[in-house]
Amino acid sequence: MASTTKSTATEIDHDERIALDGAIDDLTDGARTWSHLSVAQRVTLLRAVRAAVAASADEWANTASDSKGLPGGHPLRGEEWLSGPYSTLGALDAYIETLTRIADGRNPLQDVRVDRAPGGRTRVHAFPLTGADRLLLAGFTGEVWLEPGITPRQVRAGAGLAQRTPQESGGVGLVLGAGNITSIPVLDVLYELLAHNRVSLLKVNPTQDALVPVFEHALAALIEPGFLRIVRGGPAVGSYLTAHKSIEHVHITGSAATFDAIVWGRDAAGKRRRRENRPLLKKPITAELGGVSPIIVVPGEWSDADVTFHAEHIATMRLQNSGHNCIAGQVVILSHDWAQREQFLTALRHAYAKAPERPTWYPGSASRMEQAASDYPDALALGDRLLVEIGDSDDAEPLLSTEYFAPVLGVVEVDGLGQDFVDAAVQHANEKLQGTLGANVLVDPATERALGSGFERAITALRYGSIAINAWTAFGFITPTLTWGAFPGGTVQDVGSGIGIVHNALLLDGVERSIVRGPFRPFPRSLPWVSGGGRFTILPKPPWFVTSRTGAQVSEGLTRFRATGSVSGLLRTLLQALRA
Template identity: 75%
Template sequence: MTSAPASVPTASGVDDAVREQLDTAISELEEGTRTWSALSLGQRATLLRTVRTAVAASAEEWAHTAAASKGLSGSHPLRGEEWLAGPYNVLGALDAYAETLSRLADGRNPLEGIRIDRAPGGRTRVHAFPLTGADKILLSGFTGEVWLTPGTTPRSARAGAGLAQRTPQDSGGVGLVLGAGNVTAIPVLDALYELLANNRTVLLKVNPTQDSLVPVFEHALAPLIELALLRIVRGDGAVGAYLTANKRLSHVHITGSAATFDAITWGPSTGSGSAASKRRRREGRPLLKKPITAELGGVSPIIVVPGEWTDADITFQAEHIATMRLQNCGHNCIAGQVVIMSSDWELRDAFLAALRSAYARAPERPMWYPGSDAHMKQAALDYPDALVLGDRMLVDIGPNDDATALQNTEYFAPVLGVVELAGAGQDFLDAAVAHANDQLEGTLGANVLIDPATQQSLDSGFERAITALRYGTVAINAWTAVGFTSPTLTWGAYPGSTLEKIGSGLGVVHNALLLDNVERSVVRGPFRPFPRSVGSLLPGPLRSPGGGRFTILPKPPWFVTARTGAVVSEGLTRFRASGGMFGLVKTLLQALRA
């Protein structure tokens, strides 16, 4: 939103001039609903490809602006995060959505040619990733499945695929997206999902932390703005409150905190309005009079299943865990926070030493997200004996320590904790799953690290344990961020939250196949990187124990310890944007130096 002349605040807390701008944007979007309803599926697919061209042209400006806003200089080794967490994600989503629309336009089902089978508990499972040659290269060795709710059959899965695009003429009105402030792709991806899954034109209010990105978004999404399918506005909490209460908006989607969600839904929890808020909640009468969906984060577990790991395995997976916590300085709803490991593992001491080393060696960076300093101070008060390593904290929960704060507070800062349970094999895994389900706050994402031989020895017990994890994304030998990045997978809390007890949120996003009745996504990755992954292909006694997955990726570029992560992340994004095998080969050669 452009600056408005000073005026007297209204009862809503929004100046008259600002309110007029907001109301004008809503009126334009109401006109846009008619335009969107008149577009054929083929025209919509063509429009998305036009948006893709604009995003590709804006990718460099996007990545550089985002990095600067987070205090990452042009030479900082972690600046590549902003290529992957911004334009790379959006380009992949646009490709996938356009493919779904093209299939529907041709009279085909979005799931045509995609393998569908059964998961434990009678669930239907859609093998949703990878579906393209580019994805097979860029995320070599990774696969992903969408599990549908029990009772959903393959037939009904196919019948429901496409969501609102099955009836493109039926408008969902104008939706409000309250954008996330931590990852630059999220507001754009959420807006796309509103438009495509629900046939709603979108008023996107960016978080103030992303104000500098608004010109970039306006360039990248210009084709949607020109047709009045999207409007982007800035503003503080008063603007957000005015919009959520606006009767002309049919739906709200928020990516943020549970506290913000509760304030929108029930009213303020402090001050003069707190008594009314408590009464409304008690009586089940929400202040918000329209539907709302939300992604709100949580405390994510990293379950380390004991096994016979080599020194190289220990080093690699320790760096993997450090990345789960330290990427974006820990300002991620998907940041791993609690490592659950076995106190009986014979490699326990070696692994903890490697974890401390990897956690300490990662490049330092600014804690840029508002409130992160206070979160760090709170963690220090909660655990005064924690190991402080520069700008980060490692909490080792001993037998007599209280893990409650660690397991129930999403610190949203570089705080990592280790909790130990007794046991090995299936007994440990079952205990760790129960601990994650029952002791940790939230249900957004869980990570499981297990060597191929141990997984093979557990056989069907491993899949039963994965099924028991009540999380919206479960990543096996991967970080849940891989699921976030894969557009044909889904992202959101595990089903079961309510307005009264919101947990990690309601509903899903991304979901470029537009699947209905989603329960979770499951990501599976390689335990060992290239070249050690070659052992999974060798015959007989040369083959790695348990086999495992082959990948052409050495240390992934999103690892905070990857020496060439910045240049490789940029190269992969440019390949996603424009193709070109020569550039990809150069990028992969750089990856070998990571």
């Protein structure tokens, strides 16, 4: 049995309990089977999953688009191609490569550059690793930084995690799936299986019920031997499963409030348990819980085209998926002293207003929008979204501490230019904003060169699990060989943006953060004689920009190329990209 029926009652009924217990029994048997598979056999299994995901890509992307209220032909339907099947296919390809190396007796980091990073850290240059990525995503690079004190030798020795000891079972885990991005539940299941040798009971969020048949088809190769079971249900099902004696581990993607309810319980009893440090949950838990993400705009001498491009860049960080993202940029940090401050704000207002309209579809988003409007009655209402520009007399606290998870973007200002601004902005992001999941930094090449080592020191001081320089941290999410999760330090008592990491297709141990670097200017302004020393890219406008005219077609085309490797299809897609 792959899925059970939905339950919204406070307690599940007898038949549902029997079905859930049966699914867990199947997984207990499946865990034993998994521990008897060689790594080479696991590669064969992953290839079968990949073939099914590729065959399911159309249904996956279209079902997700329809469920989010995006009708056929809507310019933002491409989001569901990239954040669904494209992300999953990329992860499968990367895991297959890692496990193939292990099966062949090679190290997962063979031919991968490993060197030193600031502060006694080791750095793995984890992206790009394929010729296709070097071409299509030229200008983008990704690094995984390990915790201070871990040496390059130790990194290589530990790479592979549980696949180094495939016979050691991780038992049965519960994955409480995210409700916003359709690849997250699948990617979490894959990470549990490959990083921890743990089979999974996946409880999908009710917002993704329509995707269950797609998941069942795409993941049939995991379901049939008992490595995965998928169930529907609300809080009652979740409560029953987290307490189940045969579930050995829980992983959740969601909110800190839900995490606390699972660990401590609800209402007064939960608060009392927390004070007394008596958690209701008696088993290990990992979590990815979001936060309030900063966008630091480093002042420099920007052209009009630079201003326009990065205003649209920031609008994308907030408005992709209607702001229903754990990694949506929420607080722009500007220099009060920047000569182009007002020009940039004008461009940002324009970009934020002109982005295509779409539903705010995630449950509770209407109340959060009302909360933001109440917190900031003078905010600019631009169609279905709010832009909050914090003035001298405004209280910034709600904006800095509330993850609105809706189309609400704020702007705050700090004093200074150059290194003074960068240091003040990093301090503001570290000390004032809730959470540590991801931070974005926009800086022109000339200013970055002028800052020199001071800029690298500031990036090192930025305490976030994912950092994007001239890119959006969602690029790190979608890149499987990078890692995803909060900056280390979260506990059940103070979880912040979560505990642990996912993705991590190189299966690295001791991860601290991932850093993405992208091109400041798009093509053709990225050409060497125009870019001012910046990075070259072939993309005139990335397809994930909400302002991309051909984003839907390009995102679908890139997914099909990922699935089939068709060069002729790729050429057509690149022509569409040039029209973005």
